[in-house]
Every structure is written in C-alpha cells, then in structure tokens.
Amino acid sequence: MIRFSRMYKTFTVGAAFTLLSAFSQNSSSPRVNMPYKKMGLTQEQAAAHLLSRFTFGAKPGQVKEVVDMGLEKWFHQQLEANLPDEEVAKRLPADNYEALTMKNEEIVNTYLNAGQIIRVAAKNNLFDKDSVKNLDKPEYRAQLKKIMDAQGFKAPAELQRQLINQKIVKAAYGQNQLQEVLTDFWFNHFNVSLTKGQCQQFVMSYERDAIRPNVFGNFETLLESTAKHPAMLEYLDNASSVSMDNEMARQQEKSAAARALKQRLEQSAMDTSKPGARLLAQTLVARKTQGLNENYAREIMELHTMGVDGGYTQQDVTTVARALTGWSIMPMYKDGPGMKLIEAAGPAFLKRKGFVVEGDFLFRADKHDESPKTILGKNFPANGGYEEGKQVLEMLAMHPSTAKFISTKLATRFVSDTPSAELVSRLTDEYLKTNGNIKALLITIVNSREFWDKTSLREKVKSPFEYAISAIRATNADVQQPFQIYNWCTRMGQRFYYYQAPTGFPDRASYWINTGSLLNRMNFGLAFATEKIPGVKLNLAALNDNHEPESAEAALAIYSKILLPERDLDENIRRLTAMVKDNTLEQKISSAAEKTAPPQQDMNTMQQDEMAMNNDNRKLSRRQQLANEKKALSKKNLPVTTLYVAGNTSTVAQVTGIIIGSPEFQRK
C-alpha cells in the first residue's frame, strides 16, 4: 500500500483518484458487516444513524432510499465517492467561481494580498512622494481599484467568498457526502487559517489538492501532501525555517557575484526615495534573523501524528525541524526575484544540486541541515537531503502513538465524544495492519458494536456548520447566497477557515454548546424556516406532498417526522402541542407581524460580507440588489441594516423553525 501511494503521486490528482477507487475493492480493507440488528436496531433506525454520522444530514426520504439500497451498499458507494455532482456544478458556475479551478500560481497573481496591492500602487506611480499623503483618500482608492480592474487583479476577499461558498454548496448539495465530511474532518485535523495573511491565498488549493483527494487513502499520503503544501508551509512557518549549517550556502556567500549582489541590495534598501526600498530593507532584516523554526516540527508531532503524550522529546522536535529545513515553496509571484532566480538556474542545475521541485513544493538543498541526526532513536546519516524529510514523515505516520492518536480522533468524530478504550485499541490495530488506511478504519468503525450501541445514538452534538447544512438538507432548501449561511455559522461559534490555532476546532459537545451559541442556534432555526435569511428559499408544502396540515398540531406532528426521521419525538410533540393548540394563534400572529426594526448585523465581518453579498447577488433581482447597495453605503453607521426579507409568517414555517431550533435537531 505504501508503494502504491508513492506511485500514484506521479499521476494527476484526478487520475490517481480513479485508480485508487478501482483498486479499493481488492485492497486489504475488511468487509463491511454492520451489526446493527444485534444491537437491537431496525434497518430504518440504523440507516438514520448512519446518515446522521457519515453525511451532513439526511434529506427527506433518504432513510428509505438507503434501506431500499441496502446499508452496506450505500456505505460502499460513499467510500468510492464517484457519484456525479451536477447539482454542485450548477450552483458553482465557472463565471462566478473562477478561482475554484485555479492553480496557486494563478491565484497569487490574481487575488492580490495587501503587500502585492501596494506594489501595484507603487508600479503605477500612485505611490510617489507627492501622492503619499493621499493614501487614505477615496480618490486614491478609486484610482487603485481602476488599475486593479484594468489589469485583472482582484481583492483577496473575493477569493475567500468562493472558498467559503464552495464548502457550503458541496456539503449541502453534494452526493459524495462522506468525502465532504472527511474533507471537513481532515482539514480541521491539519488546520490552516485565513487569519494568517501569508497562507491566505493557498487555502483554496490546500483543501482541494492536499486534503480532498486523499481523505480515503493512507494517512501518510495526507501527512505528506499537507507537509508540502504552501498553505501549511506558511501557516506553521516551515517555509522560513532554514539551516545555517550548509556547505552550498557557505560557498555561495563567498562567491564574488553573491557579495556584489548583497552590496547592491543593501544600497538600494538605503535609498528611501525608491518605493521598493522599504520592502527590500525588511526582507534583508528578515534574512539576517532567519534560522531554525520549530513550529511545524512541534505541531506535526503534537497535533498531526503522535499526540502530546506520544513519547517524543524536545530534542526530537528540534531534530525533526532540522530534518525539514529547506522544505519550502516554489516562487510564484510574477516578476518576483525568486521566480527570476529559479528560471535562471534551470531544472538541470537544480537537480544536480539536490533541489527537488514537485508542483508548488521546493526542496532547497542550500537551506537544508546536512549534519547526521537521531530522531526517536533512529539514526539518519549526514547529507540525507530531501529523502531524509520523507523518511521522517513515514516514520511518524507509522508510529504506534500516531496509530492510537488518529484512531482516537476518528472514533471521537464518528462514534462518541468519549470513545471506549476497546474500540480505540481495535482501530489502532487495524491502523498498524493496513499502514494507516483510512477506508479500513471507517469500515472498522461501522463494523463495531460500539457504533450501533444505543448509548451512541444521538450522543454527538452537531457543529454549527453541520447544524446549518443539516437544516438545508432536511428541508431541501434552495440557498442562493451561501455566504449568509457562513455569517450564521460565525454567530453560532464556528467561523470556519478562520480558526486561528493549529489545533483546529475541538470536537466535543461542550465546546460548541454554550449560552450565546445556543441562542443563536435557536434563532437560526427560526430565521431559516421563516425564510428571513436572504437568499434562502424553502418549499415546506412540497415536503408534505403539497398537503397543507389542518392545524398547528398536525403541522407539528407531520414536520417533526419529516425533519427528524426515526427519532422518538412523542414527548417533544406533547409539550409543543399544548402551546400551539390555540387555533386563533395563526391569525393573531399574522396580524401582529412586521412593522418593527429590520435585522442588524455585526460589524466585524462587514467588509468581507459586502464583497461576498455583492457577488452572491448576481442572481438577485434589481430591487434586491438596490437594497444591498444601500446597505453597503450605510457602512459608517453602526450597526448596519442588512437586506430585509419579509419572510414567511405561516404556522408551518414557525413550527418548522421550532423543530430545527429544538435540542433534538442539534444532535446527531
């Protein structure tokens, strides 16, 4: 399996994926054999449980579909992850989501970060001594925008809109649900964050190229693909971790040409009349202060593989950092000095010198620590180069502590916040037997009694993202502005892609559920079902074959069953019935509706939202667009009024809102 995973890296991602699927049937994976009957569950109950854990929530009628198809077959289909996804394609049209297929190099030269924008301004003389005073002025900004538009440059917020929206669309409308669930899981495991400017532009490709294609493969493949990706190399600073103990670097320093260059650079940096001087000076300071950076080495052991108590020492951390010196990023800024340097050197020269180029990954032989090393008791001889780092990753991936750590994390995600030691130990054995094959581990989970145990059912609480997506799926909602869903996830406590710490979001109910987040969950249910979230359309009548319930009580009973299949809801219904029994209620509510203040939105995400809303709005009517523009203009007043949606005030919508906001719907 290891050799296989090596081999397929030379194919394109797509080809490798097809191959992987073709091979998976005869791989060493155990047979799927779900013991739900032994654990006292009906097929329907089992299907509902399976859907609640391995998808982002059951769609109406999906429990029956899975039962009809057979639970095992459905699970296999999800493991193959090759169902067609027309709905996703339709909702992510290329003209509004062009970054989704862009390579990193194209992204960084299109969606400019702050530093690049400044360089554009400088290049276009927006930036000379005379106009520098006007940098804050609207005229300057307008001028800059004109230049950026003319040259095809875009703001980074537009890239983030596409990233965020694609996640929502794929989770809500994708057929290959397990692949999306695992992409979410592994992204969080190997977390990177948009809060760090240096890795922002790479997160799109990180999820698409380093995570998603590898979520069913061997753990080692994931580890290596994340280790080499620019997003991770920037997020945990390995790209700037270099060794001072390198013969090639010493030779370079000594050469006359290098000394002349250094002198020239230092002189340019002193000449403050030139716009680039400041950046150059900063670069030179950074270069002087560079050295070993242990961040990635520490986190790869503590968070990605062995776990904090995995049995490594501080010495191991430092030595792993030394082994990974030189693991860096191919220069990709057009006309940047790095790009010129690499082009001038040429591939043959680089290869001869021990450099390795793989896509965006660059191993810099001139920054690598060449001395011999001992890591976790294993000796690595001197001059190990790029292969040394690869061996370290392989050793970490196959370490028994890693097997246990990853098994625990998977069991926590799919079975229970507190998985039994016995289950974890069975998964650990399977991990070691299959070289960390993720499919084999998932099969071991569904084959376990623990997964089907009645104490595991509904034991997990959905994350805000899972909650919001499950509401969309349960109601067949049409989400035309996915970014609105993102704003709600933020309010409910999960600003995804922005979790700052490399730990990723904690995976336990007590983290997600607290006073503020719970209130927002209830309010989400109400706003969602009554269609007060802009761009969210529901057809609740269609869920009940267009039969209108005769009373509020009937609506309650009918919609509880549709939205929460195979759950025991008698007590919920009994309690709610007492409240909705007043038949005059609907009239009272309708007549009392509206007239009060429109909703307000918090300020912190305002600017980004505006961008996202404007682009999400392409499909909206002119009237709605005007309302949005008005909102954008009123930016200075705090808090800001958002697009106001009249919504649906019917009893069915309100009852649905209460069901979605209810504790039962928070569980999975």
Place this chain on the structure above:
Amino acid sequence: MVNRRAFMKSGAMALFAAGFGGVPSFIARATDGRKILSPYKKNKVLVCIFQRGAMDGLMAVSPYSDPNLKALRPTLYMSPAETEGKMIDLDGRFGLHPSLAAFAPFFTEGRMAIVHGVGSPNNTRSHFDAQDYMESGTPFSKSTNSGWLNRAVGLLGHEGTPFRAVSLTSSLPRSLYGDNESLAISNLQEFAIQMRGNPLATNLAAKSFESLYDQTSSQVLSRAGKESFDAIKMLNANNIKNYQPANGVVYPNSPLGNSLKQIATLIKMDVGMEVAFAESGGWDTHFNQGTANGALARNLKDFSDSIAAFWKDMDAYQDEVTVMTMTEFGRTAHQNGTGGTDHGRASCLFVLGNDVSGGKVYNNIKTLAKEDLEDGRDLPVSTDFRSVFSSVAGSHLKIGNNKILFPGWDGTGLGLMKA
C-alpha cells in the same frame, strides 16, 4: 459543571424569575450614577482592549528627550516644545501624544500607569504570530489550546454566570479560547429569541424552546438551554436599547466606543461579568501616519476618548474596574520612506484603575542609540508582557498561580498595582 448548577440556584436568579418581560428595570436606576445595592457580592471586572495591527508606542508615548529620536524620525518627531499640536509632558522624558489628551488627567491623578518597552520575548514581526503568542500567553508554543484570559477565568476559584467572560466580537478571540465558558457577542441586542417584527410568534417560539430544552435527555443541551433562558431574562433587550450612560457621557460612535458602551451596560446590569474583551483596529501605520493630525492621531483619539467615556460612565463602579490595553508589537524606531513606520519590537500599554499605582511610565528603556536597539533598528523588549498581565490580572482579579496563567514562564510580576 458544578458552578453552572449553582448559578441556577443562586439567590440572584430569584430577581429574574418572573418570566419573559418581567425583568426589573435596574438599568433605569443605574443611570443616575449612584451605585445599586446589589443582592450579591459584586465582582471585580478586568477589561482588556487589544489594539490589533501594532501601535507605534514611540509616538503614542514618546521618549522625546532622547536626541536620537529626532534623527530617526525627522518628520515624525514630536515634543512638548512645539507650538502647535504639542505633546503633553509626562515626566520630562516621555510625552503623551496630544490625541491622548483624555488620558492626561488619569495619569496626573495617579490612576493610570503606562508601561513602555513592553512586548514578547519571541522576536517575530508577523502580526499573526505575535498576536497568537500574546493571546495564548505562550510566546514559543503555538499549540497551547487555551488563551491566557480563559485561564485567568479558570483561576477565579468561584462560581460564575454565563456572562463571566464576554468578548464584544463576532467570534471568540484567541485570548478566550479554552475550557472555561466564554461568550462572544458583538451586539447585546441580539441576545434574545428573535422573530423579526413578530412579538407573538417570538413569545411562542421562546416558550417552546424553553420547554423543549428543559426536557431533553442531553445534559449539555439542557444545561445550556436553562442558562440561555435565564440569561435572556437578565439581559432584557429593551433595557439595552434604552441604555443611558451616567454623567451625560457620549461614547464615540466607533467600534471600540460601541464595545465599551456595551461592556458598561453589562457591568451595571450586574450579570456577573468578570472579564471583558474588546478590540480596536487600524494600528498598522506603514504609510503616512502623520503627527498631531493624521491616521495615527485619529486612531489614538478614538482610543482614548472611548476609554475616557467608559471610565466616566463607570463612575460609582470605578473601584471594581481595571482597564488594560495591549498590542502585539511596536514599530521601527526610524520612520520609513513613506511617512510611516514598519513592524518593530516593543510598544507601550496603558493600565487604568483605582487600584493601579499610576502616574508613572514604567520602563527599562535605555536610549534609542543604534547600539541600544534590537537588530540596530527596533526598540527592544525590556519588559515581558507576561509580567504586566500577571500583575494586573493577579492583583485585580485576586488570582494567583502564574504557572497556570503563563505556563513555562518563571518571571515575576511588575509591581504596578497597589498592594
């Protein structure tokens, strides 16, 4: 979990047990500036303000008497000697930026301390990394999963309410990551069951949710549900909307002003808040930062006016409250080619409170001569931020144990608080 149950049972809740809308309007009574006799012991409150982007400490509180400064900053140099927009002299060595004038009386009265040359021992000049390290409180470890303020909450050693730690931000800041419950909310008016424009339906929905969360078999959900509904009753949205600051104070209409106004509201509502967090942005002044006027001056004015408004609004509550500001690092000692300053090392911070030994610029700064600068360009860090944070939080909140507050740090607190 014990503390939460105890909160439900606490006598204080009897006040709010009247159901929806039945909240005593103590806010109205609070507005005359007199202290309300609280039904239970009032807690101390630590208010932390993070200035994101790295404030230029050398301009905010300027060592104007150092002759090197003028050479380093030919067009950014300011002093008390100028005719227009002159600095406010603090002690013959340091001057306060004229836009920080609102701080001057606090300093003179001895309730504001300034700490200069403060920062992190980790010399990163990345905003992200430096904020991460300062907020986690572990300058060399990224994987610390909690924030220092969250750990401070854990050390309080008594029961708390859902409002014990509140951040006036849309998502939880790194400082409050962790096991102790913290609330992130940018607009208190949103703290209610909401069905826009439909009060009857809202009431029905609220009652339904309360009943459903009461009976769920998930303990996590039922506890949080109970707390949520109690909290709503404590925070009657109308009272928040109609909040009138004491002494006719008008807060600046800015993000920081709004945050501090809401913090004041929570303090006066006696909802049990002990740690509050707010943010202020726009400090990354690479270009044209200006002197007495300009980008930095505007920001400093909003910053000090907001804090001064908050302090005056606190009035009778001032003994309970301490405000501490922080920023991830300072800026280069020299100005750059575009009238601004770049990422540097040390900056300064402000601590305001009646238990602060103020009226002094605490510092170990030598000179701005090249040999005294870090890498020949930056004001070096001569005071570890942890020695300030631990002293302020430790003394004001009466918490000990720096081993938990700042793991791996064995320094001592800077004695800037009254014993």
